[in-house]
Amino acid sequence: MNRHIIFVFLFVLNICNNIVKAEPLRSEQEIKIEVKILEKISVDIVKKNPVKVYVIGYNKNYLKKYAKKLLVVENCNEADIIIAKENNEQLKNTCKKKIPGIALNYLLLKENPNFIGALFWYKGRPNLVFISFRLEKFKIKLPKSYGRYIEEKIW
Numbered sequence: 001m002n003r004h005i006i007f008v009f010l011f012v013l014n015i016c017n018n019i020v021k022a023e024p025l026r027s028e029q030e031i032k033i034e035v036k037i038l039e040k041i042s043v044d045i046v047k048k049n050p051v052k053v054y055v056i057g058y059n060k061n062y063l064k065k066y067a068k069k070l071l072v073v074e075n076c077n078e079a080d081i082i083i084a085k086e087n088n089e090q091l092k093n094t095c096k097k098k099i100p101g102i103a104l105n106y107l108l109l110k111e112n113p114n115f116i117g118a119l120f121w122y123k124g125r126p127n128l129v130f131i132s133f134r135l136e137k138f139k140i141k142l143p144k145s146y147g148r149y150i151e152e153k154i155w
Contacts, residue, residue, distance in 0.1 A: 026121075030121070031062050031066070032066050033126060034062075034119065034121075034126060035062050035063055035065075035066035035067050036066065036067075037119055037126060037128065038063070038067070038070070038083060038102065038119060039051075039063075039066075039067040039068070039069050039070050041102065041117070041119070041128070041146075042069075042070060042080075042081050042083075042102070043069050044142060044143055044146070045081060045100065045116070045140055045142070046080040046081055048080065049069045050069050050070060050071040051069060051070050051071065051080050051081060052071050052073045052078055052079045052080045052081075053070045053071065053072055053073065053079060053080070053081055053082070053083055054072075054073055054074075054075070054076040054078075054079035054081075054082045054083070054095075054099070055072055055082075055083050055084070056082065056083070056084035056085065056086060056088045057084055057085035057086035057088070057104075058083055058084065058085045058104060060072050063083075076094060076095040076099060077094075077095060077096055077097060079099055080099070081099060081100055081101065081102065082099050082100070082101035082102070082114070082115075083101070083102050083104065084101055084102075084103055084104065084108060084112075084115070085103075085104040085105065085108070086108065087108055087111055087112060098114060098138075099114065100114060100115070100116045100134075100138045100140065101114050101115040101116065102115065102116070102117055102118065102119060103115040103117070103118040103119075103120075104118070104119060104120060105118065105120050106118050106120050106129070109129070109131070109154065110154050113134065113137075114134075115134070116130055116131060116134040116135050116137075116138060116140060117129055117130035117131065117134075117135075117149075128149045129149055129150075129151055130142065130146065130149055130150045130151065131150075131151055131153070131154055132150050132151065132152050133152075135150070
């Protein structure tokens with residue numbers, strides 16, 4: 001009897017853990033908005049069309065479906081910019097050139113010095129932030145319309 005209780009407890013614990021780690025359900029409209037923002041800032045950063053994008057931990061199909069000016073590449077050395085939802089240790093070893101990145105969560109922006117900005121959702125709204133000294137490091141000059149999204153330091 002005790003084995004059954006322990007088994008049920010572990011099973012329920014595993015389900016709860018998977019629910020906590022799961023990505024929250026988002027509407028097609030939210031995904032489309034996110035991709036359009038990523039497309040706009042990528043073009044403004046790189047200043048070319050199409051922008052070659054290396055993707056880590058993000059659904060590439062979203063970009064292929066909604067972005068007209070982004071071209072997803074499979075090799076980071078061919079990319080103009082990186083869009084990442086998670087940190088990838090392999091990136092440090094496989095990417096020979098320093099490529100600026102857009103993080104899809106703020107923690108990743110804090111962790112990785114090659115990420116110049118972040119686009120993340122908070123309370124159902126997209127939030128955009130760029131770090132000024134990282135923009136300078138990559139010699140990126142954004143249009144003046146981005147002024148209110150540029151921060152001096154990481155909080």
